[in-house]
Amino acid sequence: MKTAIEPAASGDVAAIERVVRDAYTPYIARMGKPPGPMLDDYAALVAEGRVWVLREEGEVVGALVLLPQPDHLLLDNVALAPSRHGKGLGRRLVAFAEEEAVRRGFREIRLYTHETMHENIALYPRLGYAVTGRGEQAGYSRVFMRKTLEPPGGSSG
Numbered sequence: 486m487k488t489a490i491e492p493a494a495s496g497d498v499a500a501i502e503r504v505v506r507d508a509y510t511p512y513i514a515r516m517g518k519p520p521g522p523m524l525d526d527y528a529a530l531v532a533e534g535r536v537w538v539l540r541e542e543g544e545v546v547g548a549l550v551l552l553p554q555p556d557h558l559l560l561d562n563v564a565l566a567p568s569r570h571g572k573g574l575g576r577r578l579v580a581f582a583e584e585e586a587v588r589r590g591f592r593e594i595r596l597y598t599h600e601t602m603h604e605n606i607a608l609y610p611r612l613g614y615a616v617t618g619r620g621e622q623a624g625y626s627r628v629f630m631r632k633t634l635e636p637p638g639g640s641s642g
Contacts, residue, residue, distance in 0.1 A: 486541050488574070490581045493536035493548070500545035501527045501536060501564075508564040515601040521625055522562040525550070535561075537585075539578055541569070549578050551585060557631070558586035560596040579612055587634050594634060597627040 493501060505527070509520040530536045530550055539547030546569045550562040560582045565575045586594045598605040600619065606628055610616070614630040621627070 488539060488541045488577075490537055490539050490547075490549070490578065492534060493531045493538045495528070495531055497536075497538050497545055498528050498531055501531070501538065501548045504545060504548050504566050505562070505564045507567055511567075512599065512602060516599055516625075520599060521623060522550075522564060525562070537578075537581065539565070539574060541574075547574055547578055549582055551582055553589065553591075554595075556591075557593040557595050558582070558589060558591045560594055563596075576612065583632070583634055587636060592634055592636070593631055595629065595631040597622070597629045600626040600628055 505522050505525075509523050512520050527536065527548075535550055535552060537549040537551065538545045539549070547565040548562070549560070549564075552559040552561045560579070563575060563578050563582070565578065583594055595617075596609065596614065598609070600606075606616075609630050612632070614632045616628060617631050618629045619627065620629070
């Protein structure tokens, strides 16, 4: 199947919202409220150039929100349609975020996940992320992680 990751366009907003809703709805019962990504303004994020989409045969099946910070790139959200789980597409989105961070000159990428999202807490360390802390943020109990990135060609030592 032909897949591509590309910047989101305004015409993608409804599909992005659907992917996010479908990806995060199962966590509402665990968390007792909608996860943060379900509350985001995707029209504004797309207009700001912060959202990338994963298309499969032209259909939006994944979304990625990247927020540049002074010293790192924040992987704010990665969402994948549940029907596409288990195909390596989520890992592909995370790898793309890391490549984008390096392309923008960052040496570190950070992310967070809710403490009840056990699947994510188990997955990210396997992708090279280290837990840096836990705490309350924006009314959510979060686990914070980061990964140091190497520039192309390895270290300049």
